[in-house]
Amino acid sequence: MLAFTFPGQGSQRPGMGRPWQDHESWELVDEASEVAGRDIASLLCDADAEELKDTRNAQLTTFVSSLMVLDAVQRIGIDASFCAGHSLGEYTALTATGALGFDEGIQLVSERAAAMHDAGLARPGTMAAVLGLDDDQVVVACNLADSDVWVANYNAPGQVVIAGSPAGVDKASAQAKELGAKRVMSLPVSGAFHTPFMAAARDRLREAIAAADPRDTDVPVVSNVDAKAHDVGAEWANLLSAQLSSPVRWRQSLLTLQSAGVTDFAELGPGGVLSGMAKRTTDGRTISIATPDDLDKLLEWVDAGTTTLASQLEGEHLFAVERLVVSPGTGIFTPLDDIAEGTAIDVGTVIGHVGDAEVRSSFSGQFQSFIAVDTERVTLRQPIAWLRSS
Incomplete structure (x- = not known):
């Protein structure tokens, strides 16, 4: 059983759109530019790392790039039984499954990015990755800091992100090292995402999410907030609103997918970070699809999985793909x-x-x-x- 996963902010790379310019799926970029009123093609092909780091650019380019990869994957006839996305990627997953329309997704992501950018200016914050420490010990480190700092992402075993005020993150980082963390790395972000520092963005976005009126879907999406699979559109207004100020429970989401029978995890979009997290968290096969050259690899990977399954069935009939x-x-x-x-x-x-x-x-x-x-x-x-x- 296959799941598509979609990356979040931070996965963007300079020039990530160039390999796709001659591919049929590039037409999505023109559509997205028209809806957003921005030259997304230029951002995908010509923007440098500093320009892409801006939350308003990072989220929009990652979202459009991931949907472009999805379009190319679906053109070769491959689809998934479940979807999930990390932070921003959750909006991609909802658009991929039809819970949000393409135009609605572009508009919501643009508004979300602007709201989070402004919230970051109003309450400056930062984030850091804590490596080599159990989840509960990272929570302890935040508590011992006695400051404005919280767990923001449960990414994988031994990989947790904390966020809050610069002073709070520094204090929690020191506490984490004392508790045995192998390393603490500062992240180049413009705000303390998925913490109470994003309350203003949550309030600003709540009305826009409700107006989008997410639809029921045939393919369930696993939520960042509760790590549960949802296919009822009415549930997403509260989930997406809560997501801005709640930790991303990505490790728990991957385990939910595995418990549901998912054996294969295909990350669609720039980067490849989610594939590494899936390897560390699950027993499933993983692959990252970011360029047109990766499409042939995906077909071979899917065929290899089918062959493996056939050998396990020992004579039972295997339905064709x-x-x-x-x-x-x-x-x-x-x-x-x-x-x-x-x-x-x-x-x-x-x-x-x-x-x-x-x-x-x-x-x-x-x-x-x-x-x-x-x-x-x-x-x-x-x-x-x-x-x-x-």
Whole structure:
């Protein structure tokens, strides 16, 4: 069982968009720029590390980059049974599953980044990673500091992030070292995220989250706040609001996914940090997809997992991998009359049209059925049909 995970702020890298400029999924960048009213393409290709460090740029570029990778992955017919995202990545996960629309996701992330940036200016804070110390001992270190400092991220065994006032983080860091921490590293951030210092951002964003009215989803998303899987849209207004001032329970979220049967973790987006956390926390296989070159690796990785599963089943029937054909644009869908169940489909086979655009399969397999119906108006990347690989 496969889960998609999406990175948060801090994963952005200068030039991370350049490998994607000639890929079909780059069209998402133009759409996002129009919705946000910003030149996201320039940020993804030309911005330096200092410019990307700005919370308003870091969150938007990471969000758009991750969705672009997701689009490319879905074009080759791979989808997940669960999704989860680290901090900002939770918004990506909700957009990936349809709980938020693409435009809604862009608008919410832009507002979230601006709110957190302003909250950081109003109450200056910082963050630090504590390595090699148990979770409960990090909590003790924060308590012993007797200052404004809290646990902000439970990332993986022996990797916890603390946040608060600069003085409070310094005191807790010293206490953590006395308790046996191997190392404490300051993080280059502009605020004490996921602490009470973000209360102003939470209050500012609450109305925008409620207005987005997240929808129910078929694919559950595991929440940062309670490390539980949610597929009911009405639950997300409170969860996303609470997330800003609550610790990210990422380690617990990974264990929730593993308990639900997830064996494979694919990180979609810049960086690769979440794959390392999954390796340290779970028994599952991990892979990080950040560039178009990684897509072939993903197909090989998925096929390798299928082969392993087949050997474990010892003669039981293994169903072929199901893959989706998605819409190349927005318009009225018209299927081809000669495509029926069991039809052999090759890469590039036309199965219908959306407006004047041809709907071509990105992979080969046996046609199972159309998901969209004749004359239905579909949107970009909406699933059109599904196949089973041979």
